Amino acid sequence: MAGDAPGEFELIARHFAPLAGPGAFGLMDDAATLAVPAGESLVVTKDMLVEGVHFFAEDAPASIAHKALAVNLSDLAAKGAKPLGFLLGFGRTRAQDEAWCAGFASGLAALSGASGCVLMGGDTVNAPALTLSVTAFGTVPRGRMVPRQGGEPGDLVYVSGTIGDAALGLALRLAPDAPWAAAMTAERRDVLLDRYLHPQPRNALAPALLAHARGAMDVSDGLVGDADKLASRLGGRFEIDRVPLSEAALAALSAKPDLIETILTGGDDYEILCVIPPDQSLIFEAAAREVGVLVTRIGALEAAGSMRLWCNPDGRERRFTRRAYAHSFGTQES
Amino acid sequence: MAGDAPGEFELIARHFAPLAGPGAFGLMDDAATLAVPAGESLVVTKDMLVEGVHFFAEDAPASIAHKALAVNLSDLAAKGAKPLGFLLGFGRTRAQDEAWCAGFASGLAALSGASGCVLMGGDTVNAPALTLSVTAFGTVPRGRMVPRQGGEPGDLVYVSGTIGDAALGLALRLAPDAPWAAAMTAERRDVLLDRYLHPQPRNALAPALLAHARGAMDVSDGLVGDADKLASRLGGRFEIDRVPLSEAALAALSAKPDLIETILTGGDDYEILCVIPPDQSLIFEAAAREVGVLVTRIGALEAAGSMRLWCNPDGRERRFTRRAYAHSFGTQES
Numbered sequence: 001m002a003g004d005a006p007g008e009f010e011l012i013a014r015h016f017a018p019l020a021g022p023g024a025f026g027l028m029d030d031a032a033t034l035a036v037p038a039g040e041s042l043v044v045t046k047d048m049l050v051e052g053v054h055f056f057a058e059d060a061p062a063s064i065a066h067k068a069l070a071v072n073l074s075d076l077a078a079k080g081a082k083p084l085g086f087l088l089g090f091g092r093t094r095a096q097d098e099a100w101c102a103g104f105a106s107g108l109a110a111l112s113g114a115s116g117c118v119l120m121g122g123d124t125v126n127a128p129a130l131t132l133s134v135t136a137f138g139t140v141p142r143g144r145m146v147p148r149q150g151g152e153p154g155d156l157v158y159v160s161g162t163i164g165d166a167a168l169g170l171a172l173r174l175a176p177d178a179p180w181a182a183a184m185t186a187e188r189r190d191v192l193l194d195r196y197l198h199p200q201p202r203n204a205l206a207p208a209l210l211a212h213a214r215g216a217m218d219v220s221d222g223l224v225g226d227a228d229k230l231a232s233r234l235g236g237r238f239e240i241d242r243v244p245l246s247e248a249a250l251a252a253l254s255a256k257p258d259l260i261e262t263i264l265t266g267g268d269d270y271e272i273l274c275v276i277p278p279d280q281s282l283i284f285e286a287a288a289r290e291v292g293v294l295v296t297r298i299g300a301l302e303a304a305g306s307m308r309l310w311c312n313p314d315g316r317e318r319r320f321t322r323r324a325y326a327h328s329f330g331t332q333e334s
Numbered sequence: 335m336a337g338d339a340p341g342e343f344e345l346i347a348r349h350f351a352p353l354a355g356p357g358a359f360g361l362m363d364d365a366a367t368l369a370v371p372a373g374e375s376l377v378v379t380k381d382m383l384v385e386g387v388h389f390f391a392e393d394a395p396a397s398i399a400h401k402a403l404a405v406n407l408s409d410l411a412a413k414g415a416k417p418l419g420f421l422l423g424f425g426r427t428r429a430q431d432e433a434w435c436a437g438f439a440s441g442l443a444a445l446s447g448a449s450g451c452v453l454m455g456g457d458t459v460n461a462p463a464l465t466l467s468v469t470a471f472g473t474v475p476r477g478r479m480v481p482r483q484g485g486e487p488g489d490l491v492y493v494s495g496t497i498g499d500a501a502l503g504l505a506l507r508l509a510p511d512a513p514w515a516a517a518m519t520a521e522r523r524d525v526l527l528d529r530y531l532h533p534q535p536r537n538a539l540a541p542a543l544l545a546h547a548r549g550a551m552d553v554s555d556g557l558v559g560d561a562d563k564l565a566s567r568l569g570g571r572f573e574i575d576r577v578p579l580s581e582a583a584l585a586a587l588s589a590k591p592d593l594i595e596t597i598l599t600g601g602d603d604y605e606i607l608c609v610i611p612p613d614q615s616l617i618f619e620a621a622a623r624e625v626g627v628l629v630t631r632i633g634a635l636e637a638a639g640s641m642r643l644w645c646n647p648d649g650r651e652r653r654f655t656r657r658a659y660a661h662s663f664g665t666q667e668s
Contacts, residue, residue, distance in 0.1 A: 029482040030409045030551055031379040033474075036370045045365040048423040048457045048467060075364045089382040089423065089467040123382045123467075133382060133423040133457075133467035140367070148363045217364055 005097050008124045015105035021085050021118025032120040034085060040139040043081040047071045047220075048089075051130035056173065061100045062107030063197045064132070069111045072136035073201035074218040074270040076117075080146040080210035081138030083117035083203060088134055091127030115203055140210065149233050150215030151275035153303045157236065158284070158295045160202050160272040162246040163223050167266020168259065169196030180256035188248035195246075199270035205295075208287035209274055216274035222265035223273070225324025227299075228308055230273055235306030238299030240264070241313045264310070265320055275301060339431050342458045349439035355419050355452025366454040368419060374473040377415040381405045381554075382423075385464035390507065395434045396441030397531045398466070403445045406470035407535035408552040408604040410451075414480040414544035415472030417451035417537060422468055425461030449537055474544065483567050484549030485609035487637045491570065492618070492629045494536050494606040496580040497557050501600020502593065503530030514590035522582035529580075533604035539629075542621035543608055550608035556599035557607070559658025561633075562642055564607055569640030572633030574598070575647040598644070599654055609635060 006014065012027050020026055023033040036042050049068050051057045069086065076083050088108075096104070112118060117136060140146075169192035172181055181189060202218075209216050219226045227238055243264065245253070253259050272295075276284045281297065288295040310318045340348065346361050354360055357367040370376050383402050385391045403420065410417050422442075430438070446452060451470060474480075503526035506515055515523060536552075543550050553560045561572055577598065579587070586593050606629075610618045615631065622629040644652045 025481065029413075031377050031413045031415070031479065033477075033479045034376040034378055035476075036376060038372065042368040042370060042376065043365050044368060044421060044454060044469075044471070046421045046423055046455065046457050046467075046469060048425055048459045048465075050425055050459055050461045050465075052462070053460050079363075079365045081365070087378060087380045087469055089380055089469075091382055091384055091465060091467075120378060121380065123380050125382045125384055126387050127384045127463065127465060128386070129462045131382075131384075131425060131461060131465050131467075133380075133425075133465075135378075135380060135421055135423075135469040137378070142369075143367075145365065145367045147359065 005094055006101060011101055011124060015101050016119060019105065019109055019112055019119040021120055024120045027121055034120065034137060036139060039142050041142045041145060043076060043079050043138045043140055043145050044135065045072055045075040046133065046135045047075065048131065048133040057130060059197060061103035065104045065107030066111050066198055068132040068134050069108060069117065070199045070201045071220065071270060072134045073115055073117060073203055074199065076136055076138040077201050077203040077206050078146065078216045078218040078272050079140065080144065080206050081140050082206060083115045084137045084139055085118045085120040086134050086136040087120055088122035089132065090122060090124045091131030092124065093127060093130055096130065144210060146209050146213050146216045148215060148217045148230060151301050153234055153301050155214060155275045155277050155301045156281050156297050157238065157299045157301065158274050158276055158297050159219065159223065159244065160205060160293050160295050162244045162249065163269055163271060164249045164263025164266060165192050165195035165246050166199065166268035167262050168192045168249055168252050170266065170268060171262055180252055180259065183255035184251050188251050191246065191248040196268060199268065201270060202272045202293055204291040205272055205288060205293045208284055208291065209272065211287065212276055212280040212284040213274040214277060216272055219269040219271045219273050220267055221324045222267040223269065224265045224310060224320055226273055228323060230275065231301055231308050234304045235302035236299055236308045237302055238310050240310055240318060242296060242298045244294065244296040261320060265323055339428055340435060345435055345458060349435050350453060353439065353443055353446055353453040355454055358454045361455055368454065368471060370473060373476050375476045375479060377410060377413050377472045377474055377479050378469065379406055379409040380467065380469045381409065382465065382467040391464060393531060395437035399438045399441030400445050400532055402466040402468050403442060403451065404533045404535045405554065405604060406468045407449055407451060407537055408533065410470055410472040411535050411537040411540050412480065412550045412552040412606050413474065414478065414540050415474050416540060417449045418471045418473055419452045419454040420468050420470040421454055422456035423466065424456060424458045425465030426458065427461060427464055430464065478544060480543050480547050480550045482549060482551045482564060485635050487568060487635050489548060489609045489611050489635045490615050490631050491561065491572065491633045491635065492608050492610055492631050493553065493557065493578065494539060494627050494629050496578045496583065497603055497605060498583045498597025498600060499526050499529035499580050500533065500602035501596050502526045502583055502586050504600065504602060505596055514586055514593065517589035518585050522585050525580065525582040530602060533602065535604060536606045536627055538625040539606055539622060539627045542618055542625065543606065545621065546610055546614040546618040547608040548611060550606055553603040553605045553607050554601055555658045556601040557603065558599045558644060558654055560607055562657060564609065565635055565642050568638045569636035570633055570642045571636055572644050574644055574652060576630060576632045578628065578630040595654060599657055
């Protein structure tokens, strides 16, 4: 059984106030002030996570906290923004007792500290299912936010990191006894499970995106569907055998080849998908290398009116059962 | 039965994009930019509302939308801030079908238009209960946000509007057949029900607060508990017979005198509670009159270490069963 849930004021004073940044008034006010440096624009983003939809209720509270903040940091990264602060909407159930809240706050503190994104305030309410609504703030040089839909035909499309690990991790959570899972080492299974639980926002890549990208977004709903959105003003051609895969994903794929669909459309990657003009590609790659983020060219934008194609190694188009992942595993179809 | 729920993209394109402000990229991006004018600070606030906790699922969708935005505008008003824009976290269930979403958007559009607070973005997710997480942005002259806990002993405490109507409206919703309800005219019952459904944020008062208030907050959890928070650095003395009541509340009170507890601690008022230095009181009253907002002096701050007292007309202290309202009517105690 869960222990007693702390009251709202104890919760804030004990667990959240230590994370408060300047302008947050120690979380004792209903609002906070943000000072936006002269010459900069504020970038705001909001991602909401619901128990049983975006995470499992039984996940470690520090992991849930990490994910709630990380997915918002990922949006800031894609926009080229430097993290500044966040608000936390905390819809809690009776299960969020003192120990749970302490674990949750420790997860928030770790990523908040690592990213420089400080807690500015929020709201704590009772809810029938744990619901986390984070609003994150960042800054870019005035007017320079990297848009989602920028770019011209011929621009190159890059993706950071490796794709599909988190979706395979979720598949492992949902069906741990699947034959392909049994065919993998425990170590590789752990890699995939961890990538689902602990997305790593690519904020280190933000300056390179600001300097070189014409368009960018983070990959949250599956690479194929998100590439559709990135290239929605134009056409695009993407090569499946260029998509960067981890060793663990390759092992899964060799055990069950049709997992390629999960990898490419499963979502939860929180990698960066971006559009780079051809004459910037080498310098962008070098800038990414310098901050330790792998970036891989997977395709190019094509003229408006052309298709958005995914090609197999033999050059033929691959079609997908569904192009994007709708987060709904626990509750309902979307 | 509910009709089909629109997909996320149809929902955004059809209902929310028409409300989008500049910098919101037509809601086609994962983030928005806010331009904060030179010499101003951004004020940010977040209030989260959950079905069955903060509103009834069967309320008109336009009313739910109004409330979700209004309670955030109320926080901006209390801070002296001018509304700028908002983000909407929309955790929806299957009940939010096309017709519901159209009604919801119309309610948002009305208050957004009236307040100048434009939609900047947000996130739409599936949730087991309708959950609305609004983050609102406003501006004040740099560094001038009105804090909650400002003020000195001897400063006067004012409240706007009338107190207790919304709490009585909620009581009517929960027990429509109570004898005190039957003793009232239908017209007065409607006034109370409407005050619960449609809080009127006091944004018109913001300039007067900026100019004259040393501290301010909005009354959302009950006047007595919120006055405790306002005066928490100091002591305070408040006079119950000075608390401004509507005709409808007076009628309820005459039918059932112990409703005074509901009136003073019930919450959902969304009026402004503020601290005004004595030498500013006349000019503050005049400034409020000019914008058509009733303000009433209900007490004064006292020296640190003294109590926070509520006095009956005979000068004796009144004690309350509970000083503040915890929003939890539908789901759980808090």
